[in-house]
Amino acid sequence: MPRKHKRKVESPVDVTLPITPMLDMSFQLLSFFILTFHPMPVEGQLSINLPKIDASEKPEIDPTPPDEKKDEYTLTVISNSSGEVALISLKGPTVNSENIKNFADLFVQLKNIPKPQNKAELVAITIEASNDLTYARLIETMDLCKKAGYDSVNLAPTKGGR
Amino acid sequence: MSHGGGGGGRGQVSSDPNLTPLLDLVLQLVMFFMLVANFIMDELSDKIHLPVASQAKPLTANDRNILYLNVNKEGKVLLSVGDPLITPESITVYMRQQARAHPKGEAFARDNTTVIIRADKDTRFQNIFKTMSAIKAAGYKKLQLRAEIAGQK
Numbered sequence: 001m002p003r004k005h006k007r008k009v010e011s012p013v014d015v016t017l018p019i020t021p022m023l024d025m026s027f028q029l030l031s032f033f034i035l036t037f038h039p040m041p042v043e044g045q046l047s048i049n050l051p052k053i054d055a056s057e058k059p060e061i062d063p064t065p066p067d068e069k070k071d072e073y074t075l076t077v078i079s080n081s082s083g084e085v086a087l088i089s090l091k092g093p094t095v096n097s098e099n100i101k102n103f104a105d106l107f108v109q110l111k112n113i114p115k116p117q118n119k120a121e122l123v124a125i126t127i128e129a130s131n132d133l134t135y136a137r138l139i140e141t142m143d144l145c146k147k148a149g150y151d152s153v154n155l156a157p158t159k160g161g162r
Numbered sequence: 163m164s165h166g167g168g169g170g171g172r173g174q175v176s177s178d179p180n181l182t183p184l185l186d187l188v189l190q191l192v193m194f195f196m197l198v199a200n201f202i203m204d205e206l207s208d209k210i211h212l213p214v215a216s217q218a219k220p221l222t223a224n225d226r227n228i229l230y231l232n233v234n235k236e237g238k239v240l241l242s243v244g245d246p247l248i249t250p251e252s253i254t255v256y257m258r259q260q261a262r263a264h265p266k267g268e269a270f271a272r273d274n275t276t277v278i279i280r281a282d283k284d285t286r287f288q289n290i291f292k293t294m295s296a297i298k299a300a301g302y303k304k305l306q307l308r309a310e311i312a313g314q315k
Contacts, residue, residue, distance in 0.1 A: 019181040019182060019185055020181060022185060023181055023184060023185050023188065026185060026188040026189055026192060027188060029192045030188055030191050030192050030195070033192060033195030033196060033199065034195065036199070037195055037198070037199060038208070040206060040208070041212075041310045041311075042220065042310065042311045043206075043212065043218070043220070043280075043308055043309070043310055043311065044215070044218030044219045044220045044221075044308070044309060044310075044311040045218055045219055045220075045221070045278055045306035045307065045308050045309075046215060046217065046218055046219075046306060046307050046308075046309060047305075047306050048305055048306065048307055049305075050294065050297070050298045050302075050303070050305050051291065051294050051295060051298060079287075083284070083286060129287045130287065131286060131287055131288035132286050132287070132288075133286065133287040134283065134284055134285070134286060134287075135213060135281045135282065135283050135284070135285045135286075135287070135290055136213035136283035136284070138287055138290065139213040139214075139215050139283075139307065139309050140213070140215070142215070142307070143215040143216055143217050143218075143309075146215075146217035147216065147217055155290075155291065155294065157287070157288070157291055
């Protein structure tokens, strides 16, 4: 006669994953990332034409028709040794200002440039900056040109470098 | 809050909160911050302090081919991997390598890639001009200078 094995009735094992320590660790990671996170400031661009590498370089073929040739103005920004603006001058077909005192005066002069056919696109401005001028002042100058409505801006070093 | 467990015995109510959804949420937040932190460190160096401009325009959806050059206060071009570039010749070589590595070919890269210079506000014009000339020598056609947009933080 087969012997009957009586199995012991075991109480069911309660399998639980301990979530709490994992959550603690996740919160610590989260607080680390939140504290070390520095949102980047909103950045934007100012378009600029590429410079001529040397004076002998031939200009590219200009697609603009001859009756829409641009009036070219040269804005010279001379800096002192600390990189701040020391002297500003603006020269072109209709303007010859040698001693512009500050950026506010420059903005007025730029706004007053007579536009051919009333189009600001037909005015090109070349900023000649001295070697020591800081990028902040250069961007400020470019920003003024754009604010005055001129999109075609070129950069060049001043003739003597200063 | 829901009550977890099997309900317990007669008259006993288990009051363990269900933490799993909370854990899911926290892990998602952790993942978000990790990814965002990596994106920032990849191309845009936070060692560069940009000047402010009111007329600067943010990138649009059409600006797909972009190459950043981070120029520090001393005029060195910082790379995410490797030593900084100092001479114009090394910048030109780097830019040519980048054009060659473009999936649509070197000519496409030169004609369609917009090079954005992110320079420190205290760097001098000669460093900017040196970098611009090197970009031109490498054959690129589009260039922009980057600044912080005034009034937006």
